[in-house]
Amino acid sequence: MTDAARDDREILIRVRGLRNGFGEQIVHDDLDLDVRRGEILGVVGGSGTGKSVLMRSIIGLQTPLDGTVEVFGENTIGREETEAVNIRKRWGILFQGGALFSTLTVSENVQVPLKEFYPGIDQALLEEIAAYKVVMTGLPPEAGPKYPAELSGGMKKRAGLARALALDPELLFLDEPTAGLDPIGAAAFDELTASLSKTLGLTVFLITHDLDTLYAICDRVAVLADKRVIAVGTIPELLALDHPWIQEYFNGPRGRAAVAGPNRPVHEDKRG
Amino acid sequence: MRAPADFERSDDNGEAVLRFSGNLSLACLGDLPARLETVEGDVARLDLREVGRMDTVGAWVVHRFARDRGATIEGLGADEQHLLEQVIAAEHPIQLPPPPPGSVTRALSEIGGAVINSGKTLYGLLGFMGATVLALWHVITHPRRFRFNATVQRFEVVGVGALGIIALMSFLIGIVIAQQGSVQLRQFGAEIYTINLLGRLTLRELGILMTAIMIAGRSGSAFAAQIGTMKLTEEIDAMRTIGVSPMEALVLPRVLAVVFMLPLLGFYSSIISILGGGLLCWVDLGITPVTFIQRIREVVPLTDLWVGLVKAPVFGAIIAMAGCFHGMQVEGDAEQVGQRTTTAVVQAIFLVIVLDAFFAVFFTNVGWT
Numbered sequence: 050m051t052d053a054a055r056d057d058r059e060i061l062i063r064v065r066g067l068r069n070g071f072g073e074q075i076v077h078d079d080l081d082l083d084v085r086r087g088e089i090l091g092v093v094g095g096s097g098t099g100k101s102v103l104m105r106s107i108i109g110l111q112t113p114l115d116g117t118v119e120v121f122g123e124n125t126i127g128r129e130e131t132e133a134v135n136i137r138k139r140w141g142i143l144f145q146g147g148a149l150f151s152t153l154t155v156s157e158n159v160q161v162p163l164k165e166f167y168p169g170i171d172q173a174l175l176e177e178i179a180a181y182k183v184v185m186t187g188l189p190p191e192a193g194p195k196y197p198a199e200l201s202g203g204m205k206k207r208a209g210l211a212r213a214l215a216l217d218p219e220l221l222f223l224d225e226p227t228a229g230l231d232p233i234g235a236a237a238f239d240e241l242t243a244s245l246s247k248t249l250g251l252t253v254f255l256i257t258h259d260l261d262t263l264y265a266i267c268d269r270v271a272v273l274a275d276k277r278v279i280a281v282g283t284i285p286e287l288l289a290l291d292h293p294w295i296q297e298y299f300n301g302p303r304g305r306a307a308v309a310g311p312n313r314p315v316h317e318d319k320r321g
Numbered sequence: 322m323r324a325p326a327d328f329e330r331s332d333d334n335g336e337a338v339l340r341f342s343g344n345l346s347l348a349c350l351g352d353l354p355a356r357l358e359t360v361e362g363d364v365a366r367l368d369l370r371e372v373g374r375m376d377t378v379g380a381w382v383v384h385r386f387a388r389d390r391g392a393t394i395e396g397l398g399a400d401e402q403h404l405l406e407q408v409i410a411a412e413h414p415i416q417l418p419p420p421p422p423g424s425v426t427r428a429l430s431e432i433g434g435a436v437i438n439s440g441k442t443l444y445g446l447l448g449f450m451g452a453t454v455l456a457l458w459h460v461i462t463h464p465r466r467f468r469f470n471a472t473v474q475r476f477e478v479v480g481v482g483a484l485g486i487i488a489l490m491s492f493l494i495g496i497v498i499a500q501q502g503s504v505q506l507r508q509f510g511a512e513i514y515t516i517n518l519l520g521r522l523t524l525r526e527l528g529i530l531m532t533a534i535m536i537a538g539r540s541g542s543a544f545a546a547q548i549g550t551m552k553l554t555e556e557i558d559a560m561r562t563i564g565v566s567p568m569e570a571l572v573l574p575r576v577l578a579v580v581f582m583l584p585l586l587g588f589y590s591s592i593i594s595i596l597g598g599g600l601l602c603w604v605d606l607g608i609t610p611v612t613f614i615q616r617i618r619e620v621v622p623l624t625d626l627w628v629g630l631v632k633a634p635v636f637g638a639i640i641a642m643a644g645c646f647h648g649m650q651v652e653g654d655a656e657q658v659g660q661r662t663t664t665a666v667v668q669a670i671f672l673v674i675v676l677d678a679f680f681a682v683f684f685t686n687v688g689w690t
Contacts, residue, residue: 167350171355198652249377
């Protein structure tokens with residue numbers, strides 16, 4: 050394999066010159082971003098800087114005004130539905146509110162992608178897969194037959210993660226996974242993400258406001274501001290930059306608390 | 322890269338060993354689970370040395386087989402071992418749902434459930450009417466709490482917005498009544514009585530009834546869906562905590578709008594129906610507009626108009642309260658909004674027709690025939 054081809058494989062998501070807007074308002078302008086295989090990339094930015102819009106453009110829910118998005122080396126914009134299926138099999142997405150199908154139980158929710166993409170699996174195996182996925186994401190086994198309306202916000206998120214992981218994807222998109230969770234639950238969620246990323250070789254695109262998450266599990270952090278990604282790098286690299294928003298973000302009272310926080314072991318594990 | 326999962330059986334010192342190869346991942350699994358089930362006899366070891374990529378589904382399939390046959394798994398790398406341990410740690414017995422009851426039991430329990438449900442709904446609706454009246458009284462005694470703008474806005478949405486569709490509907494109904502009536506009455510040479518039929522029927526019954534059904538479908542459903550969605554997004558709770566009473570801010574303007582608009586729309590509908598019927602009389606029966614109007618004034622007593630107008634506010638109150646009540650009952654998920662909206666419309670139309678029957682008997686008995 051040539052060096053150029055290997056480089057292509059290293060980068061799982063390649064965004065170039067992305068331009069997004071709603072009417073008069075431009076959200077992204079000439080935005081570039083690379084996500085490498087196997088890394089956990091945190092995406093941060095103030096409210097309204099278009100973090101979720103960026104995710105939606107990458108997964109094809111939002112058609113950008115301009116620019117290219119490649120996932121697994123293939124263009125995702127304006128593709129035929131039949132071609133897009135092969136990419137969709139390889140990623141999982143956790144939406145902000147969980148986005149569970151409200152008429153299905155948690156276990157059935159997890160089975161939906163399995164049934165859709167692999168109709169050959171027999172029902173008993175489906176049930177078993179759903180059962181261990183549900184427990185793997187930290188839900189009690191009794192949650193399987195429950196409906197989303199009977200779950201708390203944090204449980205919905207875990208159920209959403211179970212559905213996102215149903216296909217054992219290579220690439221996982223998480224939109225604010227720890228928002229609304231209690232600190233213990235959030236730390237457990239971080240640990241879960243890190244360990245899944247390690248064992249499954251998962252690449253994670255993680256939108257978050259949670260500084261603890263950034264410190265604990267992210268390999269690199271992309272900062273969204275001024276309608277583009279102004280910097281990508283490890284947190285020490287970002288701290289060395291002289292951008293007011295980045296400085297304020299990481300050196301504000303919450304940023305300093307996160308550095309001193311108890312979440313370091315996971316972080317050090319990953320690096321060591 | 323994408324080698325399908327496979328296994329072959331071999332004997333190693335008298336022990337059966339399954340040697341797996343390829344990728345034990347969901348995309349490459351194929352019929353492997355089914356084929357594993359057909360393996361007969363004891364299997365001592367599962368050798369995964371040749372396996373490429375393994376994911377949790379693959380790990381689960383292997384683990385399930387090893388568990389059921391008492392085999393040991395070997396040849397795993399550190400990551401795969403970790404993955405397998407995680408899957409095993411997440412294992413737990415699946416609770417199967419209880420078997421469905423027999424069809425007779427189910428039919429009986431469904432009927433019983435429906436009866437209890439209707440009873441509860443009717444009781445709830447009655448309570449809701451009381452709450453609405455209390456809110457109205459509260460607003461009357463504290464006039465500054467009355468939401469004038471919200472009410473006027475509802476007037477426009479419920480009343481003015483419906484003018485077009487009600488005109489179209491009424492015009493066509495007027496034509497149909499006159500046409501069908503004239504065909505039947507012609508057999509007795511009594512075509513002129515088409516005017517009696519048209520005038521009395523529309524003013525007394527159909528104008529109001531058809532308008533009520535249209536408004537139930539148009540506004541009652543909207544009320545249920547709006548309030549139901551607000552309930553889901555916790556807007557109603559937010560209102561309560563700020564000290565705004567949802568009964569005063571949401572329910573009362575809607576109820577008042579329909580109560581005031583339905584008589585007006587009903588009267589408007591009757592007039593348009595008569596116009597439609599009159600047009601048919603002119604074209605089909607050769608009755609000129611002047612004769613038609615004179616005849617209408619002679620044969621339709623004023624009491625018919627009153628009968629229609631007395632019923633309208635009552636129907637309006639029922640429609641609006643059914644809509645708002647079911648909206649307020651929404652809990653949980655989006656499906657409930659749909660269910661409640663349907664129930665609101667069905668119940669409103671049903672109650673309107675039942676009440677209409679009572680009114681018909683009542684007005685006949687008091688001599689307004």
